[in-house]
Amino acid sequence: MPESLAHGLAVALSPPNLLFAVVGVVLGTVVGVLPGIGPPTTVALLLPLTYGVDVTAAVIMLAGIFYGAMYGGSTTSILVNLPGEAASVVTTFDGYPMAQQGRAGGALAIAAIGSFVAGTLGVIGLTLLSSPLSEFALRFGPPEYFGLTVLGLTLVAYLAAGSMLRGLLMAALGLWLGMIGLDPVEGTRRFTFGILELSDGLDFVPVTMGLFGIGEILYNLRRAEEMPTVLRAAIDWSRSLREVIQVRWAILRGSLVGFFVGILPGGGAIISSLLAYALEKRLARDPSRFGHGAPEGVAAPESANNAAATTSMIPMMLLGVPGNATTALILAAFLIHGVRPGPFLLRDHPGVFWGVAASMYIGNVLLLVLNLPLVGVFIRLLRVPYRYLAVLIALLAMIGAYSANNSVFDIWLTLLFGGLGYTLRVLRFDVGPLIIAFVLGPMVELSLRQSLIMSRGDISVLFARPVALAFLLAAVALLLGQGVSSGMRYFAGPRREYSP
Amino acid sequence: MADRLAGLAFATFGVLVGVRAVGLDVGGWRTPGPGFFPLLVGVATSVLGTALAFSRTAPSLKGDPLNTGRRKLLGAGVLLEGYVLGFDRLGFVPVTFVFILVWLRVVERSSWREATLVAAAAAIAMYAVFIRWLAIPLPAGILSL
Numbered sequence: 001m002p003e004s005l006a007h008g009l010a011v012a013l014s015p016p017n018l019l020f021a022v023v024g025v026v027l028g029t030v031v032g033v034l035p036g037i038g039p040p041t042t043v044a045l046l047l048p049l050t051y052g053v054d055v056t057a058a059v060i061m062l063a064g065i066f067y068g069a070m071y072g073g074s075t076t077s078i079l080v081n082l083p084g085e086a087a088s089v090v091t092t093f094d095g096y097p098m099a100q101q102g103r104a105g106g107a108l109a110i111a112a113i114g115s116f117v118a119g120t121l122g123v124i125g126l127t128l129l130s131s132p133l134s135e136f137a138l139r140f141g142p143p144e145y146f147g148l149t150v151l152g153l154t155l156v157a158y159l160a161a162g163s164m165l166r167g168l169l170m171a172a173l174g175l176w177l178g179m180i181g182l183d184p185v186e187g188t189r190r191f192t193f194g195i196l197e198l199s200d201g202l203d204f205v206p207v208t209m210g211l212f213g214i215g216e217i218l219y220n221l222r223r224a225e226e227m228p229t230v231l232r233a234a235i236d237w238s239r240s241l242r243e244v245i246q247v248r249w250a251i252l253r254g255s256l257v258g259f260f261v262g263i264l265p266g267g268g269a270i271i272s273s274l275l276a277y278a279l280e281k282r283l284a285r286d287p288s289r290f291g292h293g294a295p296e297g298v299a300a301p302e303s304a305n306n307a308a309a310t311t312s313m314i315p316m317m318l319l320g321v322p323g324n325a326t327t328a329l330i331l332a333a334f335l336i337h338g339v340r341p342g343p344f345l346l347r348d349h350p351g352v353f354w355g356v357a358a359s360m361y362i363g364n365v366l367l368l369v370l371n372l373p374l375v376g377v378f379i380r381l382l383r384v385p386y387r388y389l390a391v392l393i394a395l396l397a398m399i400g401a402y403s404a405n406n407s408v409f410d411i412w413l414t415l416l417f418g419g420l421g422y423t424l425r426v427l428r429f430d431v432g433p434l435i436i437a438f439v440l441g442p443m444v445e446l447s448l449r450q451s452l453i454m455s456r457g458d459i460s461v462l463f464a465r466p467v468a469l470a471f472l473l474a475a476v477a478l479l480l481g482q483g484v485s486s487g488m489r490y491f492a493g494p495r496r497e498y499s500p
Numbered sequence: 501m502a503d504r505l506a507g508l509a510f511a512t513f514g515v516l517v518g519v520r521a522v523g524l525d526v527g528g529w530r531t532p533g534p535g536f537f538p539l540l541v542g543v544a545t546s547v548l549g550t551a552l553a554f555s556r557t558a559p560s561l562k563g564d565p566l567n568t569g570r571r572k573l574l575g576a577g578v579l580l581e582g583y584v585l586g587f588d589r590l591g592f593v594p595v596t597f598v599f600i601l602v603w604l605r606v607v608e609r610s611s612w613r614e615a616t617l618v619a620a621a622a623a624i625a626m627y628a629v630f631i632r633w634l635a636i637p638l639p640a641g642i643l644s645l
Contacts, residue, residue: 048636163555165548165551165552165555166552168544168548169510169545169548169549169552172510172514172541172544172545172548173510173545175537175541176517176538176541176545179537179538179541183524183534185534186533186534188524188525188534190524190534190538191517191520191538214580217576218573218576218577221569221572221573221576221607222569222572387604387607387608387610388604388618390603390608391599391600391603391604391607391608391622392600392622394576394580394603395596395599395600395622395626398580398583398584398587399592399626399630399636399638402587402638403630403636403638406637408584408587408588411584411587412584415580415581415584418580419577422573427502427503427506429506444537445537448532448537449532449536449537452529452530452531452532453530453531453532456530457528457529457530457531458529459529
């Protein structure tokens with residue numbers, strides 16, 4: 001392993017890959033700072049730009065955007081109570097009150113250093129667990145993959161914003177979209193509506209460009225008038241470092257929560273930050289401080305979401321199962337370059353895997369260097385009126401969709417999915433489960449049918465193998481648990497709003 | 501009300517998917533056919549949609565957000581479709597310029613000066629990045645760029 005990591009460092013430190021890492025973390029931090037644009041949207045928009053580069057460089061850049069956005073999102077959450085991306089929502093609970101009390105520097109330092117520690121621990125975990133996880137994954141057959149992907153779909157729906165019922169509906173819609181085109185076993189056309197271009201199925205790029213790019217633009221047109229007020233962000237280093245040391249255990253606990261939640265398919269930065277915050281509040285001697293400027297309320301969620309961003313790469317790279325929308329897009333980048341993530345990635349493309357892992361070490365250092373001195377610079381980007389950003393994002397989405405296959409039909413698809421994305425957002429459906437189910441759906445179907453074919457129709461094959469059974473039982477437990485609590489709420493009456 | 505309508509829409513969609521799946525040949529447990537998985541998904545969608553239609557949750561919409569920003573949305577929708585229609589015929593650069601200009605002027609109510617300057621700068625920048633640097637084969641159109 002030390003030799004592999006050394007090789008990976010050599011790959012990651014090569015000038016082109018280092019440049020892509022820098023570009024990725026800078027873009028990711030900028031994306032995280034800018035409201036209305038999240039990591040999935042940025043990765044989706046920049047995906048076509050990676051067509052002409054090496055797969056390692058492409059994934060290094062896109063991964064850099066992902067965890068860079070976790071860093072950047074905390075800045076606007078703290079300074080102007082406007083989360084730059086979804087995973088930074090929890091940071092606003094205590095980060096903004098800290099800024100209002102004149103402790104913005106401390107909050108930003110806690111977020112930056114906590115994210116650095118968490119991200120580094122996450123990469124260490126990625127390095128240490130990669131081989132045992134890969135060996136374990138090689139024992140996976142169709143029944144295990146079916147169980148795993150079903151659990152992934154269930155977890156994504158369970159942890160999605162809003163109710164699990166809505167999450168499951170989005171997952172079902174995503175599964176249907178993944179079935180459009182030719183049947184994977186017999187080659188029969190399904191749901192193509194007589195349109196020849198749909199015979200190959202829906203291309204990933206127009207779907208994501210539409211749902212995340214156009215859909216988000218149309219939705220944000222309703223709140224483009226709300227512009228943040230820019231604050232100064234000077235840092236008192238000695239006081240800030242004292243606060244960081246005070247919350248060191250919150251950083252470690254948040255990192256562990258994020259590490260384990262992020263590694264599960266369906267776990268993610270948003271959920272891990274919520275869980276970490278709830279844990280710190282429960283452990284605190286005086287929970288009433290939370291929501292009024294408690295430093296632990298910044299340290300825990302920021303550490304968690306960064307650790308989760310890093311470890312969510314593990315199931316995607318080693319099992320081929322993306323845990324969230326952004327890693328689903330990064331998986332698409334692998335596939336576009338002809339590299340299939342999964343158990344054989346380490347064996348067949350060790351340079352790719354170790355290069356990406358090593359670049360994440362480097363990326364964490366780059367992010368710390370960027371975020372601390374350059375906060376003031378990034379804040380100025382908030383002065384760019386959203387009306388400029390909106391039209392440029394719309395253009396990038398359409399150009400990106402066209403460039404996938406040089407097809408105007410794909411642009412029409414993008415607009416169609418843009419309308420769908422807008423409608424779903426208005427109806428408060430989270431599109432995350434939809435896109436993950438769209439990616440996982442073909443795997444679910446193929447593994448199910450392969451399992452039934454190899455067992456000659458004996459469905460017990462899905463439950464007879466212990467790992468497959470464990471995954472399915474976990475999925476059932478989640479569904480039952482949610483079903484019980486939903487039933488109790490149904491009989492209790494309409495749900496009240498939760499305020500942290 | 502919105503949840504009820506959305507749930508019924510999903511339930512209906514699920515039924516349609518299931519009906520189509522049956523027409524595709526569901527096969528059996530030994531040899532599941534092309535309609536097997538769609539049938540499962542269709543049934544699941546119908547059940548979930550029905551559950552949503554009759555679930556008792558807090559209102560998902562405040563007021564009537566579909567009315568909010570209707571002018572902007574309509575303008576944006578028309579412009580997006582116009583962009584695609586003109587993309588092949590007129591070419592990437594001129595259509596991009598016009599798109600940004602009209603979007604800023606009509607949707608965002610910017611001044612003519614601001615809209616023209618931003619549109620020109622963005623169109624030039626995109627030409628430089630996508631056509632010259634990345635060599636993406638975008639339509640040359642009437643200006644042969």
